Amino acid sequence: MISISLCMIVKDEELVLGRCLNSVKNLVDEIIIVDTGSTDKTKEIAALYTDKIYDFKWINDFSAARNYSFSKATKDYIMWLDADDVLLEEDYIKLQDLKESLDESVDMVVMKYNMSFDKNNNPCFSYNRERLLKRSMNYKWLSEVHEAISYYGNILYSPIAISHKKIRETPVDRNLKIYEYILSQGKKLAPREEFYYARELMYNNRLDDAIEIFNSFINSPGGLIENKISACKDLASCFFSQNKNLEGLQALFRSFQFDEPRAEICCDIGYYFLDRQEYNKAIFWYELALTRHLDSTSSAFQFVDCYNYIPYIQLCICYDKIGNKQKSYEYNELAGSVKPYDDYYIYNKNYFKNYFNDNQ
Template sequence: MISISLCMIVKNEELVLGRCLDSVKNLMDEIIIVDTGSTDKTKEIASLYTNKIYDFPWINDFAAARNFSFSKATKDYIMWLDADDVLLYEDNKKLQQLKENLDTSVDMVIMRYNMSFDKDDKPTYSFNRERLLKRSCNYTWSGQVHEAIDYFGNIIYSSIGISHKKIKETPIDRNLKIYEYILSQGKKLQPREEFYYGRELMYNNRFDDAIEVLTSFINSSFGFVENKISACKDLAFCYFAQNKNLEGLLSLFRSFQFDEPRAEICCDIGYYFLEKQEYTKAIFWYELALTRTFDEKSSAFQIIDCYNYIPYLQLCVCYDKIGNYQKAFEYNELAGSIKPYDESYLYNKEYFNNFFSTF
């Protein structure tokens, strides 16, 4: 059985650190906490779980802090978590099995990172992340913000999910300030950094700046394909926010130059035509979304509901609008098969019960 070092970087995480560590402590052979300047009880809480607590002065560089935490690891494999992450019961059991049975020829294990959830606590937005790493491979983090590790070696994909469960909100401009600090030092952003910088501008409603940066990234000959596609979706959002709807639609279509249509893009185009009350066109795009396959091994940002629930629900609306009530009812029932307690499905169900009872 392999041994695992858990490596974390933290700052003012007294509200969530204990929850995180309680969810994984039974599986970790070593817990390393690197504190970047807490002023609350974070280090006191950490001391209940480990004596390997280190200070690392914050230098506007997440990768540097994570690399420092990795340098303290001594076990076969390294796992990283953020303080507001949780390993749920079933995922804990899966990780236990993985730990007991992992072939030591494996260098990297990719796991799902579940970032948002519906009312039934089912993931609605997730992507893959490098999560368990063989220490002897000397993997290194890069990127001062949205840091990542390059994939290499013998890699496997696992269905284990890490659940990101925020309690407090991070200041929305935190990452943006770091990017602007980097630029103020005269440094040039790498393609991946340019993509994320554009997203941070978008999150801060600086749409003109975001459009400029995202367009530059899309036009460049460098960058990961999935980031190019996401950038097209983000660029469309910026245009829609400015009521430049045609430019937004064209941005969505531009994603097709990089690969076949993604369900998320299809749903956005469908919504564009739904809002314009062009229901037949909307139906085409929502039905196309249903032909897309959710890729468990993709590194893309995937909105799980775009592969079933959202198209089902919106097709119900579209078919109702064009008078095909039976098909509208059938699509609503399909939506209910995914989320039987969702308010929209239940509202539609009552609507159809009342509608058909009049005949």
């Protein structure tokens, strides 16, 4: 059986650190906490779980802090978590099984990172992250912000998920300030960094700047295909926020130069036409979304609802608007098969009950 070092970097995480460590403490063989300047009880809480607590002066560089935490690991594999992450019970069991059975020829285990949830705690936005790493491979974190480890070696894609359960919001300009600092130092951003810099500009409502950087990234020869597709989606969002609707639609279509349509893009195009009451066009794109499939090995940001629930509920609306009540009803039932607790589904179900009763 393999041994695992849990390596974390923290700052002012007294509200969530205990929750995180309680969810994983019995699965790991070593807990390493690197504190980057807490002024609350974070280190006191950490001390309840480990004596391997280290201070690291914050230098506007998440990778530097994470690499320092990795340097303190002594076990076969290194696992990283953020303080507001948790391992849910079903994933705990899966990770326990993986720990007991993992072939030591595996260098990296990629797991799902569930980032947002519906009211019944089902994940609706997730993506893959490198999560368990063989220490002897000496993997290194790259980039000062939105840090990541390059994929190489013998990689296993696992259905295990880490759940990101944020209690407080990160200041919206935190990452943007880091980008602005490193740019002020004369650093040229790599393609991946340029993509994330554009996203931070978008989050901070600097839309013209975001549009410029998204275009630069999309036109550059480097960068991952999935990031290019996401950049087209984000670029469209910037244009739509400025009421530049045709430019937004063109940005969505631009994603097709990189690969076949993603369900997320199809749903955005479908909504464009639905909002303009062009229902047959909307139907085409929502039905196309239903032919797309989630890829468990993809690096993409995946909005799970775009592959079933959203097309179902929107097709219910579209078919109702063009007078096809039976097909509208059928799509609402499909939406209910995915989310039987959903308010829209329940409202529509009552609507159809009254309609069919009145027309018998």
